[in-house]
Each structure stands twice: as C-alpha cells, then as structure tokens.
Amino acid sequence: MSETTPTEPRQLAAEARDRVRFEEEALELSDQVYRVARRLVGSREEAEDLMQETYARAFRSWQSYTPGTNLRAWLLRILTNLNIDRGRRKQRAPDMQPLEEGDYFLYNKIEEASREPVSEQDAVVERLSQDDVVSALSAVPHDFRDVLVLVDIGDFTYQDAAQILDIPIGTVMSRLHRGRRILKGELADKAVE
Amino acid sequence: MRAPGAGCVSAYLDPCDKCEEVMQPYLDRALDEGERAEAEAHLADCGYCRKRYRFEESLRVFVRQVCAEEMPPELKQKLAALRTPL
Numbered sequence: 001m002s003e004t005t006p007t008e009p010r011q012l013a014a015e016a017r018d019r020v021r022f023e024e025e026a027l028e029l030s031d032q033v034y035r036v037a038r039r040l041v042g043s044r045e046e047a048e049d050l051m052q053e054t055y056a057r058a059f060r061s062w063q064s065y066t067p068g069t070n071l072r073a074w075l076l077r078i079l080t081n082l083n084i085d086r087g088r089r090k091q092r093a094p095d096m097q098p099l100e101e102g103d104y105f106l107y108n109k110i111e112e113a114s115r116e117p118v119s120e121q122d123a124v125v126e127r128l129s130q131d132d133v134v135s136a137l138s139a140v141p142h143d144f145r146d147v148l149v150l151v152d153i154g155d156f157t158y159q160d161a162a163q164i165l166d167i168p169i170g171t172v173m174s175r176l177h178r179g180r181r182i183l184k185g186e187l188a189d190k191a192v193e
Numbered sequence: 194m195r196a197p198g199a200g201c202v203s204a205y206l207d208p209c210d211k212c213e214e215v216m217q218p219y220l221d222r223a224l225d226e227g228e229r230a231e232a233e234a235h236l237a238d239c240g241y242c243r244k245r246y247r248f249e250e251s252l253r254v255f256v257r258q259v260c261a262e263e264m265p266p267e268l269k270q271k272l273a274a275l276r277t278p279l
Contacts, residue, residue, distance in 0.1 A: 023276045034264035055272045107248045130259040
C-alpha cells in the first residue's frame with residue numbers, strides 16, 4: 001500500500017542534502033562569526049551563549065536562508081537580534097554620549113607626549129597594548145560599537161552592516177565614524193598614561 | 194598647499210581640517226572621484242596629514258589584530274552538536 005507519490009522520498013532526500021550542506025557551511029563560518037560575537041559582548045561566556053543560541057536558531061530556520069546570499073551576514077543578523085533581545089539596550093543611559101574628538105586627536109596626543117619623534121607605525125604598537133584596545137572598545141556605547149565591530153573587525157561592508165542591523169546605510173556611516181572617534185578618544189587616555 | 198577657498202566653496206578655511214574630516218571615508222574608499230583627488234592632492238603636499246593618515250591605517254590593522262580572539266574548540270563541538278540528527 002503506497003499512498004505517497006514517487007517523488008516524495010526523493011524530495012525528502014534532496015531537502016536533507018540541502019540542510020546538511022547549509023549546516024556545514026554555517027559551521028565553517030563559525031570562527032568568523034565568533035570573532036564578531038566576542039567583541040559585541042563583554043565576556044567569553046556571553047559570546048559562547050550567544051553563539052549557541054544563534055546556531056540553534058539558524059539550524060531550526062535554515063529554510064528561510066536564500067542560497068547564494070551572504071550566509072555570514074545572515075548568521076550575524078540572527079546573532080545581533082538575539083543580542084538586542086537580551087535586553088542589554090536597557091543598560092545604556094540614552095543621554096550619555098561620550099565626548100567626541102576629531103580624527104587626528106589620538107595621534108596628536110601621542111606626538112605631544114613623545115619626547116622623540118615616533119614613526120606612525122611604531123606609535124600604535126609601542127603605546128597601546130591588547131588590553132588597552134579591548135577595554136577601550138568595550139567603553140564605546142553599543143549602538144556605535146555594533147557597527148564598529150561589524151565593519152572594522154568583521155570586515156563587513158557598509159551595506160552588509162546596514163542589513164544586519166536593519167538600519168539605513170547613512171546611519172551605519174555616521175555611527176561608524178563617530179564610533180571610531182570615540183574609540184580613539186578612549187585610546188588617547190591609555191596611550192599617554 | 195592649496196589656498197583656502199580656492200576652487201570650491203568650502204566650510205573649511207584650513208585644508209588640513211577638511212583632510213581630517215574626510216580621512217575615514219577616504220580610507221574606506223567611500224569618497225567620490227573628485228573628493229578623492231582633492232584629498233590626494235593635499236596629502237601629496239602635506240606631511241602633517243600624511244603622517245596622521247598612515248597612523249590611522251596602522252591603528253586599524255592593530256585593532257583588528259588584537260581584537261581577534263580564536264573560538265574555543267569546545268564551542269565548535271557544541272555548535273556541531275546542534276545540527277539536526279540524520
């Protein structure tokens with residue numbers, strides 16, 4: 001007794017193949033996704049939780065991904081939405097905007113503080129440690145940091161970042177520019193300590 | 194160095210101020226051709242701005258390098274375990 005059409009098992013097999021391929025591709029990207037996740041949140045534990053929630057959701061809703069489009073951006077969109085849903089936005093006082101200096105501010109500070117001329121390349125490495133950068137980045141308010149991390153650490157285009165965060169591209173650019181300036185302002189304090 | 198106000202109407206009296214303002218879009222390759230040519234003409238003449246542009250490039254590379262943290266191998270295994278069983 002067979003009420004199923006002959007194509008059904010074939011369709012099921014094809015779907016299973018597509019799903020497995022999707023899962024493999026998503027897992028291959030996990031290192032890159034983690035690199036971004038780690039800097040969007042404050043701790044390794046939070047990043048790990050967020051990654052697991054993201055992949056669980058991605059594997060559940062794999063059929064809403066359009067093959068051939070940017071899978072890394074698709075995964076990051078899930079991840080940033082989950083991160084926002086966690087309510088971390090509430091932690092930010094909306095009126096608190098850090099002072100924003102110009103783009104030459106950090107270099108000017110370093111130059112002022114140096115007795116001898118420094119090369120532009122050495123100035124960064126000699127004056128700043130990994131901890132300085134990581135803690136300065138975590139001091140950048142979330143809205144700015146999200147864009148900064150996606151573009152400058154995740155290597156996403158403005159367009160991708162706009163889609164991931166569901167904001168206009170002009171907002172991506174202005175937040176990115178301001179975020180970088182805020183970061184440099186934070187770094188300036190550390191560079192001349 | 195270009196005379197202030199020469200060529201086009203600009204809000205910047207000092208060309209270095211304008212060069213500072215366009216540094217990020219320049220390094221992101223987001224300027225249009227005319228703006229890029231103008232920035233490059235200024236950079237060719239101005240060591241002050243050139244130094245600061247080079248510093249910015251080094252800083253971006255440095256930030257990217259030091260912020261890159263490897264994913265713990267156990268996490269990769271946990272993610273793989275979330276796949277739908279065959």
